[in-house]
Amino acid sequence: MRKSLLPAAGRVAWPLCKRVVSETFVWFRTRLRTCPCHYMVNTMAGWPLNLWRPITRACVYGGSALFAAAVVAGEVLELSVTEVDNEYKLRLVAVLDAPADYVYRIITDYRHAYRINPAITSVDILASGREDVTRVRHRSTHRVGLFAFELEWTGDMVEGEEGHVEVTTIPELSSFESGDAIWEIRPQADRAWVLHESRLKPKFYVLPVIGDYLIKEHLRKETLATFGRVECHAQSLAEMDMQEDLEPRTPAFNRSEDCAKLMALERSER
Numbered sequence: 001m002r003k004s005l006l007p008a009a010g011r012v013a014w015p016l017c018k019r020v021v022s023e024t025f026v027w028f029r030t031r032l033r034t035c036p037c038h039y040m041v042n043t044m045a046g047w048p049l050n051l052w053r054p055i056t057r058a059c060v061y062g063g064s065a066l067f068a069a070a071v072v073a074g075e076v077l078e079l080s081v082t083e084v085d086n087e088y089k090l091r092l093v094a095v096l097d098a099p100a101d102y103v104y105r106i107i108t109d110y111r112h113a114y115r116i117n118p119a120i121t122s123v124d125i126l127a128s129g130r131e132d133v134t135r136v137r138h139r140s141t142h143r144v145g146l147f148a149f150e151l152e153w154t155g156d157m158v159e160g161e162e163g164h165v166e167v168t169t170i171p172e173l174s175s176f177e178s179g180d181a182i183w184e185i186r187p188q189a190d191r192a193w194v195l196h197e198s199r200l201k202p203k204f205y206v207l208p209v210i211g212d213y214l215i216k217e218h219l220r221k222e223t224l225a226t227f228g229r230v231e232c233h234a235q236s237l238a239e240m241d242m243q244e245d246l247e248p249r250t251p252a253f254n255r256s257e258d259c260a261k262l263m264a265l266e267r268s269e270r
Contacts, residue, residue, distance in 0.1 A: 076092070077093040078091060078092065079091070079092045079093075079220065079224070081216045081219045081220055083216065086202065087199060088200050088215065088216070089198070090198045090219055091196070092196045093194070093196075094193075094194050094227055095188060095191050095193050096191060096192045096227065097231060098191065098230075098231050098234035098235045099234065099238055100185050100186060100187035100188070102235075102238045103194060103231070104162070106233045106234045107183055107230060110134060110136045110157060111125060113136070115229065115233055116233060117225075117226050117229070119142055119222065120138050120139070120140045123137070124136070132159075133157065133158055134157040134158075134159075135155070136154070136156075137152070137153070137154040137173065138152070138153045138154075142218065142222075145214050151175045152173070152174060153169065153174045153179075154174050155169045155174070163185040164182070164183070164184055165182065165183040166181075167179075167183075167198075169200065175203055175204060176200050176201060176202050177203050178201045179200040180198070181196070181197060181199070182195070182197050183195070183196055192234070194227070196227075
């Protein structure tokens with residue numbers, strides 16, 4: 001009896017589920033475009049508590065991501081996220097308001113990667129079997145829309161010529177079928193020109209259209225937030241080195257007010 005009922009139930013429930021999700025997505029996009037949290041507070045007071053909790057989390061984390069993205073005091077010259085056959089490609093070119101050598105030091109500080117990406121919950125440095133390769137494992141928690149999920153990623157880092165880092169994902173130790181990335185950091189006067197390109201194909205299922213849209217938006221916001229934190233930590237590191245000099249000098253970069261707030265917040269959480 002159970003075997004015969006489940007397929008029939010699935011055939012009935014799946015189209016209904018797809019329609020509900022699709023119409024809900026359209027409804028939210030058309031009505032919550034200006035201020036989602038304000039709209040919800042004023043028009044959805046009668047919703048049950050178990051629906052309020054995920055919505056509140058989404059608002060809070062969304063606001064945090066926007067704040068972190070605004071931290072970037074440099075210039076974002078190019079940002080694109082594309083998807084083909086469930087493979088996501090990202091390209092970002094930016095000029096950060098921090099010295100290039102300090103930006104490079106922050107990006108290659110693999111053990112403390114959580115400082116530039118708060119989604120990372122743990123970092124392990126593993127044996128790679130090669131002297132020129134650093135193998136890193138990340139565990140991270142991500143929130144996309146109203147959903148939260150955990151990912152594990154393991155990859156090999158190869159630092160070539162100065163300012164160049166290549167990353168290769170290890171599928172058997174990751175939540176991804178394949179992936180790779182590059183970092184290019186070049187000095188531009190007292191600032192840093194940075195190119196980051198990455199390619200990832202997840203093992204997990206992504207809901208068509210809605211899931212694809214949400215994943216792309218999540219990647220954009222998370223990447224901007226990461227670049228903002230790279231800039232902030234590079235500025236902070238440069239300032240500390242300047243204070244240790246026998247002849248302190250005025251920093252050549254302009255530290256943003258948001259960046260200073262972010263660093264103060266992180267110090268208070270330690």
